[in-house]
Amino acid sequence: MSGPEPTAFVVNDTPTVVDADRETPLVYVLRHDLALYGVRPGCAVGECGACVVLVDGRPERSCQLSLGAAEGTRITTPEGLGTPDEPHEIQQAFLDEQAAQCGYCLNGIIMSTAGLLAREPSPDEAAIQEALEGHLCRCGTHHRILRAVRKLAGQTLPPCAAVVRPDSTLLTDPRGLAAAGPADVDLPGALRGAPNVEDWLRPLPDGRIEARSGRAELGQGVRTALAQVVAAELDVPVDRIVVRQAATDATPDEGYTAGSASLEQGGTALAMAAAAFRRLRAEGCPPLGPIRPDDCPRWTSPSAAGESAGGVPSGGVPAGAAPASRATAPGGAVGQPVHRIDLTAKLTGAPAYVHDLALPGLLHARALLPPTYEAALTSVDVHAAQTMPGVRAVVHDGRLVVVVADREEQAVAGVRRLARSARWEPAPLVDGGDASEDTRQAQPVRQSVVEEPGVTEALATGRQVHASYAKPHEAHASIAPSAAVALAAVEPVPGAEPGAGVGPGAGVGPGAGVEPGPVPEPVALTVWTHSQGVYPLRRELAALLGVDADTLTVRHVDGPGCYGHNGADDAAGFAALAARAVPGRPVRFQFSVRDEFTWEPYGPAMQADLDASIDTSGRITGWRHHIRTGAHTSRPHGTGDRLMVAWLRAGGPARPWAGGGEGGVRSALPAYDIPAREIVGDYVKGPLRTSALRSLGAYFNTFAIESFMDELAEAAGKDPVEFRLAHLSDPRARAVLETAAERAxxxxxxxxxxRGQGVAVARYKGSKAYAALVVDAGVDTTTAAVTVHRVVAACDAGVIVNPDGLANQIEGGIVQGLSRALHEEVRHGTDGIESVDWTSYPILPFSGVPTLDLVLLDRPGLPPLGAGEASTPVAPAALANAVDDAVGIRMRTLPITPDRLRARLEELTDDELARVLA
Structure with missing residues (x-):
């Protein structure tokens, strides 16, 4: 970079002059010099579209446009369209459709939509697809985005989802367990550690009520749903409820926001706290004091209260329970499609994410990472980076190298300088080949699900069917790399919202160099992060740094969608170490897109062998399911060895392996009535870092089970739906399957x-929401490309708190599941990870989005069931079954790419070839 020069242009109709290096990417100038944080930094390589702005009316990626190239132009950012108080009509259309989950990609999409409509006020479908094709959405909200743009184009569209109340039928808990009455059970979950009303709720001076939830907003709309729950219990409008962000100094410890448990568990805790709040006020007491086990939510029936409070229901509950069994409140009734309280700011250009947090004096940090996990740093010229303009410090500890600078582009430039001088001792990662082969190793850790007697004998009789299935490693591939902000100080700092202290000229001038003199030891550290668990992360950071956890404060701020254990916790670790090098100055750390793709914990490769026997009547008489998998969770929890910075520091621990547990065998127990079952999982240590990815092992196990059920149906001479129903006694599972099949x-x-029609049904984890899918798909016999035309889905998540929010989660799970099933695979070889960006790790584009038709089965009187991951696992099986129905080729390995389809065709046996349709 050559140095600062004045550059003039017009930004949001305001003549502007910026004094900065003319080679600086425009995205940095707009955000850091002009505080226009609606321009979201994404991949920084021009692939994702999150940073799009209008330049002379044309959509341009601001990460690829230099400041000098923007001279003399008219630039419009999201802030130039509208504001949270007065959204532009385009922004309002997206809000009307609630066309977001995490929302991070949406501002760029809105700007491209604005450019499209300025050119063509009534664009046709081809023009809409062309405008959006260069954008990526990782949450799977393509369906709603397209609806918003199509409505702006003048199209009339049907509602997103239908909500139905099934006919009154006696429902019993499928686990068949008796429950104690509400007065006989202990407080559930997090209420045991925070048993008082004031731990969860407190009146505010302005008449509103603050709800303190330890659940993190990850794009699932949990803050709004929790506000609805509290509002319904207290009989107040939902806008009277303020849901506090998870923070170790402000909210209870609810562990990780994971496993689709936010509403089912976190909602129950807040509802019980609200019931106690209401009881105390009715008794004429201040809303202070203990929560009692009999403070049960009013929006579930008394017989379901045992499950809400930690047990399971006793007896049956009418499925068509009267609406009067719900609590109601103006604007806050459980069951109302209340718009999310966080989206207005996110979709109108307001600072909303941890990436936007800009405390006064903010510094920026980036890391130089090894090319592979174990590569050793033999030399690096730290001094060359220390003397660069704007660099404040270079942290060098073993293989850990971090540059801290005044400006983001200066930190990036510092890392590039270090990379040119760095010399690494190679440490090959793995041999090349199919990632699914990584699971073929010795000395596994075995996890038994069920091992019933008589399985071997049952499998030796009747007609035997065998099949093997596999999937590769998959990436979270968040739409923007993870980031965190940390401040090492002598006193804990007050809370800060994104954008706090932001203003042109905030921070310090370039060229200050490294501060002279010794660095004082900080006694307090505050970290702002988009981690899924602020308390576990605090324990991990305390162990890593060797300090008392009481000296650490960890606060959640929204981030780009994560879908499990991605790089958010690691970013917090880097930010913490960088901040300790410059006490008193807040530091914002962010990975590059390549670094995140290369180092994030992946969803592990998995394989499974399934065997079953069928008698002459077409009944399954025996079942064996043997799983081989990598580790599914390596989240931080307080051992000090779970973050990247721990392994990179001199003398640090080895990268741990957390094999075993429930994750790899999740949802491996079929919902079907099968008399003799053997289901076990072997966890093996593979070459890649792995952890939790959306639905964990349920994604693969459901794919294997529901694909195998189709194979068994054909062997039995039965229709796939008929065959499933014949083995399915759970009335709620039957209901979603029958609903989806009939509607499709x-x-x-x-x-x-x-015809190309496939079906799948499952209950996530055997205890969460039920979902059934019917997929209509076609296969191009020339190119072998698979196209999904339509997906019909039915979901039963108990009582529906927010039907639009539930629909959004189910839709997003379907689209993301299809993306993984059609495209996603982490490739790696001896030189390391080869999937390092969106070109080498493609996901579903807008042109591949099918029509979605969703039915929600409302169950008033029953507790809410976790639904955030319910639809993702059924998507790949329904797709594979549709492909087989279309062309007669059974795909047992994911993803179902054209190359894999052609390879499968070449390896078919004679019997399999006889099934292939011309």
């Missing part, structure tokens, strides 16, 4: 029909 116009068949 299912046509009875045995074996491939050529």
């Amino acid at each position: 116009g299912w046509q009875t068949r045995t074996g491939p029909s050529g």
Whole structure:
């Protein structure tokens, strides 16, 4: 970079002059010099579209446009369209459709939409697809985004989802357990550690009520749903409820926001606190004091209260329970499609994410990472970076190298300088080849799900069917790399919202160099992070740094969608170490897109062998499911060895392996009535870092089970839906399957029909929401490309708190599940990870989005069930079954790419070839 020069242009109709290096990417100038934080930094390589702005009316990626190239232009950012108080009509259309989950990609999409409509006020479908094709959405909200743009183009569209109340039928808990009455059970979950009303709720001076939840907003709309729960219990409008962000100094410890438990568990805790709040006020007491086990939510029936409070229901509950069993409140009734309280700011350019947090004097940090996990740093010229303009410090500890600078582009430039001088001792990662082969190793850790007697004998009788299935490693691939902000100080600092202290000229001038003199030891550290668990992260940081956890404060701020254990916790670790090098100055750390793709914990590769026997009547008589998998969770929890910075520091611990546990065998127990079952999982240590990815092992296990059920149906000479129903006694599972099949116009068949219709059904984790999918797909026999035309889904998540929020989660889970099933695979070889950006790790584009038709089965009187991951696992099986129905090729390895389809065709046996349809 050559040095600062004045550059003039017009930004949001305001003539502006910026004094900065003309080679600086425009995205940095807009955000850091002009405080226009609606321009979201994404991949920084021009692939994702999150940073799009209008330049002379044309959509441009601001990460690829230099400041000098923008001279003399008119630039419009999201802030130039509208504000949270007065959204532009385009922004309002997206808000009307609630076309977001994490929302991080949306401002760029809105700007491209604005450019499209300025050119063509009534664009056709081809023009809409062309405008959006260069954008990526990782949460899977493509369906709603397209609806918003199509409505702006003048199209009339049907509602997103239908909500139905099933006919009154006696429902019993499928686990068949008796429950104690509400007065006989202990407080559930987090209430045991925070048993008082004031731990969860407190009146505010302005008449509103603050709800203190330890659940993190990850794009699932949990803050709004929790506000609805509290509002309904207290009979107040939902806008009277303020849901506090999770923080170790302000909210209870609810562990990780994971496992689709936010509403089912976190909502129950807040509802019980609200019931106690209401009881105390009715008794004429201040809302202070202990929560009692009999403070049960009013929006579940008394017989379901045992489950809400930690047990399971006793007896049956009418499925068509009267609406009067719900609590109601003006604007806050459980069951109302209340718009999310966080989206207005996110979609109108307001600072909303940890990436936007800009405390006064903010510094920026980036890391130089090894090319592979174990590569050793033999030399690096730290001094060359220390003397660069704007660099404040270079942290060098073993293989840990971090540059701290005044400006983000200066930190990036410092890392590039270090990379040119760094010399690494190679440490090959793995041999090349299919990632699924990584699981073929010795000395596994075995996890038994069920091992019933008589399985071997049952499998030796009747007709035997065998199949093997596999999937590769998959990436979280968040739409923007993880980031965190940390401040090492002598006193804990007050809370800060994104954008606090932001203003042109905030921070210090360039060229200050490294501060002279010794660095004082900080006694307090505050970290702002988009981690899924602020308390576990605090314990991990305390162990890592060798300090008392009481000296650490960890606060959640929203980030780009994570879908499990991604790089957010690691970013917090880097930010903490960087901040300790410059006490008193807040430091914002962010990974590059390549670093995050290369170092994030992946969803592990998995394989499974399934065997079953069928008698002459078509009944399954025996079942064996043997899983081989990598580790599914390595989240921080307080051992000090779970973050990247721990392994990179001199003398640090080795990268741990956390094999075993429930994650790899999740949802491996079929919902079907099968008399003899053997289900076990072997955890093996593979070469890549792995941890939790959306739905963990349930994604693969459901794919294997529901694909195998289709294979068994054909072997039994039965229709796939008929065969499933014959083995399915759970009335709620039957209801979602029958609803989806009827709405999709299912046509009875045995074996491939050529229509391209596939079905799958499952209850996530055997205890969360039920979901059934019917997929209509086609296969181009020339290119082998698979196209999904339509997906019909039915979901039962108990009582529906927010139907629009539930629909959004189910839709997003379907689209993301299809993306993983069609495209996603982490490739690696001896030189390391090869999937390092969105080109080498493609995801579903807008042109691949099918029509979604969703039915929600409302169950008033029953507790809410976790639904955030319910639809993702059924998507790949329904897709594979549709592909088989279309062309007669059974795909047992994901993803179902054209290359893999062609390879599968070449390896078919004679019997398999006889099934192939021309």
